[in-house]
Amino acid sequence: xxxxxxxxxxxxxxxxxxxxxxxFGEDDEGYATxxxxxxxxxxxxxxxxxxxxxxxxxxxxxxxxxxxxxxxRR
Amino acid sequence: xxxxxxxxxxxxQKADPAELTRFExxxxxxxxxxxxxxxxxxxxxxxxxxxxxxxxxxxxVAHTExxxxxxxxxxxxxxxxxxxxxxxxxxxAVIVGNYRPxxxxxxxxxxxxxxxxxxxHHDARKLLLPAFTKANVAxxxxxxxxFCHSLINAFEGRDxxxxxxxxxMHIPIRVIADMLGFPTEDTPKFKVFVENALEGVxxxxxxxxxxxxxxxxxxLEQVRDHIDNxxxxxxxxxINAELYGQKLAPNHVVGTMALLLIAGIDTTWSAIGASLWxxxxxxxxxxxxxxxxxxxxxxxxxxxRAYAPVTMARxxxxxxxxxxxxxxxxxWVLLPFPAANRDPEKFERADEVVIDREVNRHxxxxxxxxxxxxxxxxxxxxRVALDVWLDRxxxxxxxxxxxxxxxxxQIRGPRMLPINLG
Numbered sequence: 001x002x003x004x005x006x007x008x009x010x011x012x013x014x015x016x017x018x019x020x021x022x023x024f025g026e027d028d029e030g031y032a033t034x035x036x037x038x039x040x041x042x043x044x045x046x047x048x049x050x051x052x053x054x055x056x057x058x059x060x061x062x063x064x065x066x067x068x069x070x071x072x073r074r
Numbered sequence: 075x076x077x078x079x080x081x082x083x084x085x086x087q088k089a090d091p092a093e094l095t096r097f098e099x100x101x102x103x104x105x106x107x108x109x110x111x112x113x114x115x116x117x118x119x120x121x122x123x124x125x126x127x128x129x130x131x132x133x134x135v136a137h138t139e140x141x142x143x144x145x146x147x148x149x150x151x152x153x154x155x156x157x158x159x160x161x162x163x164x165x166x167a168v169i170v171g172n173y174r175p176x177x178x179x180x181x182x183x184x185x186x187x188x189x190x191x192x193x194x195h196h197d198a199r200k201l202l203l204p205a206f207t208k209a210n211v212a213x214x215x216x217x218x219x220x221f222c223h224s225l226i227n228a229f230e231g232r233d234x235x236x237x238x239x240x241x242x243m244h245i246p247i248r249v250i251a252d253m254l255g256f257p258t259e260d261t262p263k264f265k266v267f268v269e270n271a272l273e274g275v276x277x278x279x280x281x282x283x284x285x286x287x288x289x290x291x292x293x294l295e296q297v298r299d300h301i302d303n304x305x306x307x308x309x310x311x312x313i314n315a316e317l318y319g320q321k322l323a324p325n326h327v328v329g330t331m332a333l334l335l336i337a338g339i340d341t342t343w344s345a346i347g348a349s350l351w352x353x354x355x356x357x358x359x360x361x362x363x364x365x366x367x368x369x370x371x372x373x374x375x376x377x378x379r380a381y382a383p384v385t386m387a388r389x390x391x392x393x394x395x396x397x398x399x400x401x402x403x404x405x406w407v408l409l410p411f412p413a414a415n416r417d418p419e420k421f422e423r424a425d426e427v428v429i430d431r432e433v434n435r436h437x438x439x440x441x442x443x444x445x446x447x448x449x450x451x452x453x454x455x456x457r458v459a460l461d462v463w464l465d466r467x468x469x470x471x472x473x474x475x476x477x478x479x480x481x482x483x484q485i486r487g488p489r490m491l492p493i494n495l496g
């Protein structure tokens with residue numbers, strides 16, 4: 001799974017870094033960022049559910065999740 | 075010492091009466107909510123949820139001839155579309171009333187950045203954002219918690235309190251006074267400023283202007299005091315802030331201070347009050363949150379969804395078709411985020427309060443570029459206010475028969491909330 005913040009859509013609601021403060025952070029203006037754990041969009045193993053929950057709670061749908069279903073199934 | 079002469083004269087400018095578009099005040103009973111709605115009506119205050127559900131089923135965009143003509147969308151998708159569309163809608167005025175401010179007030183507006191349009195909006199907002207990040211507002215948490223405890227200490231020996239005016243209201247007033255660096259003893263004035271700005275919209279333009287002038291003179295006093303005695307607060311920050319290489323225009327400084335004072339109070343007061351109202355009426359939810367503090371953050375989001383206090387507004391900038399209606403240039407449009415939050419197309423069990431709702435993409439703080447700049451502050455206050463209340467007063471209920479009142483206008487919350495303690 002991969003995760004990405006669409007900075008064109010993000011308005012700094014902060015739902016993602018509220019729900020998963022180790023997977024998402026905020027910049028100096030409150031816009032969402034990835035963290036050391038999610039650097040380069042990599043989702044740590046076992047944390048897929050937290051990423052999906054953050055995405056599902058973003059009012060602007062700015063947390064983009066790429067499931068990579070084919071690779072997962074292999 | 076250099077003298078800051080921007081504030082020698084009052085930045086408050088009376089609008090040229092010829093430039094105000096005035097409308098007849100129509101405050102009689104509503105004949106049909108679909109064609110004659112009034113958000114200033116006591117019925118709307120009491121039954122907003124039922125009214126929105128009814129309109130969503132049969133309109134879904136209601137209209138009124140009041141206020142010179144206004145629209146009320148009720149579906150999530152329509153509210154969202156308007157919030158995102160800054161081409162056809164302007165924020166030049168965000169409180170629907172009986173006169174429209176002059177066109178040349180755009181793109182700054184009277185209270186930037188909420189009243190500003192792009193691209194100016196972005197730059198004015200950028201100045202404020204750093205002070206209101208989650209990390210920054212967390213610095214107010216300890217004092218907020220202590221303050222909440224002090225309010226509850228004052229309940230000692232009583233079995234009936236008004237949670238609206240003896241608890242909820244004081245919390246945002248105190249927090250914003252601290253952030254702006256205003257004297258604590260001035261806080262009783264703030265309630266009056268807020269009522270004049272938000273609930274007095276059916277008063278005459280002259281009356282409304284006079285109360286705005288009182289607010290601006292108060293703010294000007296604070297600015298002058300901060301120029302003489304600079305300190306680490308938002309007022310000094312705004313006095314020194316620069317945009318495009320220059321210090322801010324005096325009406326920008328004072329307008330933004332007015333926004334921070336007004337917008338932070340009524341809204342958070344309403345959210346705290348509505349949450350306590352829900353818990354006072356729903357003992358199962360109350361008990362669960364008393365026993366499971368870890369669930370409170372999730373419940374707060376559900377209270378924000380179900381009892382979102384804030385309805386914003388826009389003026390139509392260019393004729394546009396939306397939600398099946400033709401909106402004309404200069405029509406008012408209300409943006410009822412609380413109605414959007416109860417749209418069954420968007421939310422499962424939309425009309426129920428589900429305190430452990432995990433997926434909750436609510437729009438209580440707005441959508442798009444005008445997302446409430448104080449949302450992190452409001453969340454902190456709401457969480458702390460409920461935390462302290464539930465820990466200190468685990469048993470409480472609504473005092474049936476005692477007067478209870480929801481506010482009219484664009485900010486909805488309990489203004490009288492009689493609660494039996496214990």
